[in-house]
Amino acid sequence: MEVYQPLEETCQAALDLLGCDLAWLLEVEDESLCSRALVSAKGNSAAEVFLWRLHGTAARHSRFPLEPQTNALATLLMAGSVRLNLPIAELRSLPDGLRLARAFNQLRHAYLHVLPLYAAQTPLGLLVLATDERANVEHWQNASLIKILSMQACTALQNRRLMASIAAREAQMRADQTFLKRVLDTMGDSLLVLDEQARMQYVNNRLLLISGYAREELYGKSVGMLFHASTRDQLVRNLQRNGRGTLKFSQQLVTREGRSVPVLMSRATMQSNSSELTILVLSDLTEQKQREQALEQxxxxxxxxxxxxxxxxxxxxxxxxxxxxxxxxxxxxxxxxxxxxxxxxxxxxxxxxxxxxxxxxxxxxxxxxxxxxxxxxxxxxxxxxxxxxxxxxxxxxxxxxxxxxxxxxxxxxxxxxxxxxxxxxxxxxxxxxxxxxxxxxxxxxxxxxxxxxxxxxxxxxAMALQQTYDELRRSERLKDDLLQSLSHELKTPLHKIMMQLQILDDEMYGALNAEQHNSLRAALGWSAQLAGIVDEIVIVQALSADDLHFTAVDLARLTAQAVRKVRMLAGELQLEIALEIADQVPPARGDETHLLIVLEQLLDNAIKFSPEGARIEVKVLQDSAHSVLICVRDHGIGIPAELHERIFERGYQVESGITRRFGGVGLGLAMVRRIIEAHNGRIWVESAPDAGSAFYVQLPIFDTRDSMNAHAASA
The missing domain is CATH 3.30.450.40 (GAF domain)
Structure with a gap:
């Protein structure tokens, strides 16, 4: 580039005057040292090798940070003193100097001569000279060669900056002119520039579009050719330099085809060199009205x-x-x-x-x-x-x-x-x-x-779903009513059957042999099982708090009683039942008969789902100031998390094989929940597949005020 030519000539002069082997000129710019010129007595290829060794690229305008703590060149510049016959080996002790020393060593240079370039105490750059041998610097100093070379380098750098500034301003002016012309050519109104004789010197694209003329048909011609004959002469006289008349804002522009276009004209003047130019701006009122109508529509x-x-x-x-x-x-x-x-x-x-x-x-x-x-x-x-x-x-x-x-x-x-x-x-x-x-x-x-x-x-x-829902509700009510009625109707005959079977088994009507006793006792067991199912149906369908008789229930005693009832069955299956009762468990508020049903049902489920030889753990404790807790834990097949709520639904059973093995109609846990909720308590399960199940029953503690209220109500 021409702007860097004086800098390269300065480097070449350093080689010629001082007999150096390499001259490198760097300039301070934007908080960095920029490489501007590099000349080697060993040829351009040697200069390229130096740059490759230094940066890994042959780019001649590389930059170095102007930070003495991170860069050796910045350290030498900011020191501000001329260094002559500086051994290149000493560069290794400077920040990042090892890389610089290796680059000079690559060209077999042994000494550096560093000339910081300053103007009015402001750093301009750095001139670095390299020689293969130690130089006769006394000769350089006696002949003022160092001073002359430094001044020449400073002048070259200042000239480069001036030329770069001028080039930047010229580029900006050209860009501004291009932008201004683009603005004028794309503006919505017509624009004309006239000389002192009202001749057209410039028109924008908008005027060409409206008038239908080409630029070459208008430039140098009188502006009057664009206006109506009735106002043309007066308009031209007023637009000329010596014109003194007043211009009318409203004019008629005549197109190349002779069509009249109403325009609104505004005027301004500007000085250009020794002449005065007139600027006319014409707004097409027809298009404006059309635009207004179009925008309104x-x-x-x-x-x-x-x-x-x-x-x-x-x-x-x-x-x-x-x-x-x-x-x-x-x-x-x-x-x-x-x-x-x-x-x-x-x-x-x-x-x-x-x-x-x-x-x-x-x-x-x-x-x-x-x-x-x-x-x-x-x-x-x-x-x-x-x-x-x-x-x-x-x-x-x-x-x-x-x-x-x-x-x-x-x-x-x-x-x-x-x-x-x-x-x-x-x-x-x-x-x-x-x-x-x-x-x-x-x-x-x-x-x-x-x-x-x-x-x-x-x-x-929604209507179809509502109809289906209503039908299901009716069916559900009908089923509930039927089950309730059926269970009540079955209960009395079943008890009578069981009484008669018990009388026969007690030999009140005569002696029986062993086979007859076995048959009667089997019939009694099946009848008791059927009666239990009927009781479950009654509880699930209609049990409420009004059906319960609340007293202070000793859960420790009641739980032990339930465990004793199932120990024989558990022993047959080689199951161990471990009962753990905490000290001073307060009595619960509940119906003892129904709570015994809950405990027996939970223990029965634990036995059903436990493998042979497993352990069943039963705990009773006080878990808060207002409640007691019963936990029945087995180590059986477990229950998936998504079924933790469904198992308490009527008729739902986790595994059909268990039903076939032990019987039941899937009302046990539904009945348990109904009883616990009627006690204003809570029941839940914690379980996972193959990890067993733990059923928790939480019941309110008996309050003596409940007993007082009950006595007052009965009185």
């Missing part, structure tokens, strides 16, 4: 679209959506006819046609039509708008209007929900704004129709 249509969107989204009735859509089209577009085609779900390829007339007539069933190759059919098939111009052949598509016709598919998430067909007023044509408005409206209408359809479908499903 666009604003009205946006407001209409917004109102329509709000109205369409506010209703969930499909026919109401269509009526609002057609009314909006008639009001904004002025269309005499618009139709909506909805797919008939029960007839493939058929559509229902709905119009304002059909929607306003009560009890009118929409007509089914086949769209075929009609305009609406093509819109439905191709999934894009179809415009039928009035100039097209009538036999191409099925339309009856003499004006334009537009069919727009109503699509939501790639699903066709209908087709909108709009006919332009008689002999009329759709403008681009009309088509854009209808396309936007069709998007809103499609979403509203889909929403209304989904709402209608949801309503139908």
């Amino acid at each position: 666009q604003s009205e249509r946006l407001q209409a679209l917004n109102r329509a969107a709000q109205a369409l989204n506010a209703t969930f009735d499909q026919q109401r959506v269509i009526a609002l859509l057609l009314h909006t089209i008639r009001e904004i577009i002025g269309s005499t006819q618009a139709n909506v085609f909805l797919p008939a779900s029960e007839h493939a390829e058929l559509f229902y046609i709905l119009t304002e007339e059909s929607l306003s007539t009560p009890n009118t069933r929409p007509t089914l039509v086949h769209l075929g190759h009609s305009l609406a059919g093509r819109a439905a098939l191709e999934r894009r708008s179809q415009l039928h111009s009035s100039s097209q052949q009538r036999n191409e598509i099925a339309v009856t209007s003499s004006g334009d016709a537009l069919a727009l598919p109503l699509i939501v998430a790639d699903k066709l929900v209908g087709v909108l067909e709009v006919l332009a007023p008689s002999e009329g044509a759709f403008s681009r704004d009309d088509v854009e408005f209808l396309e936007n409206l069709s998007v809103v209408a499609a979403a509203a129709l889909e929403k209304a359809s989904l709402y209608q479908s949801l309503q139908q499903r």
Whole structure:
């Protein structure tokens, strides 16, 4: 680059004057030392080797941080003193000096001569000279060569900065001129620059577009050629340098074809060298009015679209959506006819046609039509708008209007929900704004129709679900009533049967042999089992707090009693039951009979689900100031987490094989929960597959005030 040529010449002068082997000039710029010129007496390849060794690249304008603590060159510069015959080996002791020393050693240089370059105590740069042998520096100093070379290097650096600044300003001026011309050429108004004789020196693109002239037809010509003959001469006289008249703001610009365009003219002057230039700005009032009208119409249509969107989204009735859509089209577009085609779900390829007339007539069933190759059919098939111009052949598509016709598919998430067909007023044509408005409206209408359809479908499903739910409720009540009635009806006969069987077993009617006793006792066991099932049904179906007799229940005693009842069965299965009762467990508030049922049921479940030889742990303790806790833990098959709630439902059993092995109808845990909830208590399970199960029952502690209230009520 030419801007660096003086710097390279300075380096070459250092080689010639001082007999050095390498000259390297660096400049301070942006808080860094920038390599600007590098000349080697051993040739350009040696310089490139030096740079490669230093940076791994041959780039001549590399940068070094201007930080003495991290860079050897910065250390030498900021020291501010000339260093002559500095052994290159000493560079290794400076920050990051090892890399620099290796680069010089690569070219077999042994000594450095460092000249810091300052101007008014401001660092400009650094001139580094290298020699293979120790130099005769006394000769350099006596001849003032060091001083001369330093001054030359400072001057070269200052000149480079000045040239770079001038080049930057020139580039900025060119950019500003280009930008100004671009602004003038793209501005919305026409602009002319006139000389003192009212001749055109510059016109922007906007004027060329309005007038129809080319630049070469206007430059150097009188501006009067652009204005109406009635005002031309007076206008030119007023625009010339000696003109004194007043300009009218409103003028008529005449185009190349002779068409008049009303413009609003404003004037300004500026000095250019020794002459005065006039600047005219012409605003096209016709286009301004057209823009105002277009903006006003666009604003009205946006407001209409917004109102329509709000109205369409506010209703969930499909026919109401269509009526609002057609009314909006008639009001904004002025269309005499618009139709909506909805797919008939029960007839493939058929559509229902709905119009304002059909929607306003009560009890009118929409007509089914086949769209075929009609305009609406093509819109439905191709999934894009179809415009039928009035100039097209009538036999191409099925339309009856003499004006334009537009069919727009109503699509939501790639699903066709209908087709909108709009006919332009008689002999009329759709403008681009009309088509854009209808396309936007069709998007809103499609979403509203889909929403209304989904709402209608949801309503139908909700009604069907409600009917199903009501039927299930009736069936559930009927089943509950039947089970309740059946259980009560079975209870008395069962007890009578058991009494008679017990009388026979007691030989009140005569002696029995061993086989007869065994048969009677088996029948008694089966009857007791059936009676237990009936009791479970009664408890699950109808038990409430009103059916319980609350007293202070000694849970330690009651739990021990339940454990004694099942020990024999557990022993047959080689199961160990460990009972642990904490000290001073307070009595619970409960119905002793029903709590015994709960304990027996939980122990029975633990026995059922425990493998042979396993251990069952039962604990009773006080877990808070207001409650006591019972825990029954087994080491059986466990229960998955997702079934922890379901096992307390009526009829649910974890594993059908257990049912076949031990029997039961799946009411045990449902009955337990019913009893505990009637006690205002809580039951839950902690379990995982193959990790056993722990059932917890939490009951309120008996309060002596409960006993006092009960005595007062009975009194």
